[in-house]
Structures are given as C-alpha cells and as structure tokens.
C-alpha cells in the first residue's frame with residue numbers, strides 16, 4: 750500500500766469522502782489516506798492527526814515526499830485535538846482501530862465536531878459501540894460496507910447528523926449490512942456463531958454458578974438474535 754495505491758479498506762473509506770470536503774484523518778500513521786484524497790482531486794485541504802511520535806514522523810515524511818505540504822497539515826495530537834476551529838473540517842475519518850477507541854476519540858473533544866457533517870469510521874472490531882454512540886449523539890448511519898481483505902473482515906460506517914431508530918439486531922449487525930446480506934457478512938456472523946457455540950460448550954462443562962448461567966443465557970440470546978437474521 751502507498752498513497753497512490755491504497756488498500757481496498759482505505760479505498761472504500763476514501764470513496765465516502767465528499768468532493769471538496771475538508772478532511773481530518775485521525776490516527777494517520779503514514780498519511781496515505783489524506784495524500785490519496787488530495788492526489789485524486791477529491792479534497793484540497795486535509796489534516797492528518799497522529800498521537801504517537803514515530804507514526805507522526807512517518808506521516809510528515811510522506812506528505813513532504815509527495816509534495817503536499819501546502820495541502821496537508823500533519824499534527825501530533827491526541828484524537829480530535831488535531832482539529833482546530835479555523836480548519837473548518839467537515840469530514841472526519843478514523844480507520845484501523847477498535848470501535849471503543851474510536852468512540853473514546855469522538856467523546857474526548859466534542860467541540861471539534863461542531864463543523865463536522867460526516868464521520869467515516871472503520872472499526873476493526875466492535876462496530877456495535879459505534880452504532881450505540883451514533884444513536885445517543887444525534888448521528889444517523891447513511892451507509893455501511895463490509896469487506897474482506899487479507900483474510901480479515903472490516904466494516905465501514907458512514908454517519909451524518911440525524912435521528913435513526915435501530916432494533917437490537919441492527920445495532921449489533923448493522924441495518925444496511927443486514928439489508929445487503931452479502932457473502933462476507935454471512936461469513937463474519939457464521940464465524941461468530943461458531944465461536945459462541947464453542948464457548949457455550951466449554952461453559953456447559955463448567956460448574957453452574959450464577960455467573961456461568963448468566964453468560965450462557967447471554968450467548969444463547971446472541972446466537973438466537975444473529976441466527977434470526979442470517
């Protein structure tokens with residue numbers, strides 16, 4: 750992967766960035782995504798935020814090497830602290846982290862979201878917590894994609910401001926992804942069910958304490974919920 754040829758995962762994230770947007774990519778270790786967006790003429794201004802010094806320096810080197818210092822500001826900052834008011838950022842991308850970390854980044858500097866109208870989030874795991882966060886923070890899910898690359902399955906969630914209603918199954922699996930019911934989606938959730946069934950078998954061998962019993966019931970309900978969708 751490089752700034753000219755992104756991974757399928759990051760290319761899909763990029764495909765949801767509106768033309769002419771002002772983007773902040775948070776956790777931008779090589780700044781590949783902002784460099785690609787500028788080089789493709791999708792955006793002319795971007796911020797690349799990175800909290801760790803080594804990846805921050807890689808991002809700086811990349812932006813310099815691509816000759817994009819006038820277009821991309823690379824900032825060493827924790828999450829949305831990379832976004833300054835006069836950047837007028839309207840689109841934020843956060844990719845390649847767990848759902849809980851993405852949510853903690855969104856929660857830590859809510860003032861940075863004032864001018865933002867679109868969030869493009871790619872959790873490696875636990876997309877559910879992002880859907881829960883969206884529901885309770887006035888964001889609606891515009892689109893969702895599930896894809897497989899290098900034997901890993903990724904979800905991408907595109908949020909815009911608004912109100913939505915989701916069922917328990919839609920919070921866990923994604924309303925759009927349920928509607929698409931793609932091969933990758935079925936593969937992901939079939940694997941999850943198999944995993945839960947393995948844990949259940951182990952729990953069945955354990956002493957039936959109230960905690961074990963509660964865990965069993967939780968897993969049985971999850972299996973039932975997901976089987977009801979597939």
Ligand code: SAM
Nearest residue numbers: 775776777778798799800801804827828844845
């Ligand atoms: N976004 C790139 C991608 O999807 O390929 C890089 C993903 S990499 C696995 C995650 C990056 O996020 C790391 O470089 C890490 O240092 C950075 N990161 C983690 N927490 C962060 C935070 N609170 N603020 C900014 N960057 C963060």
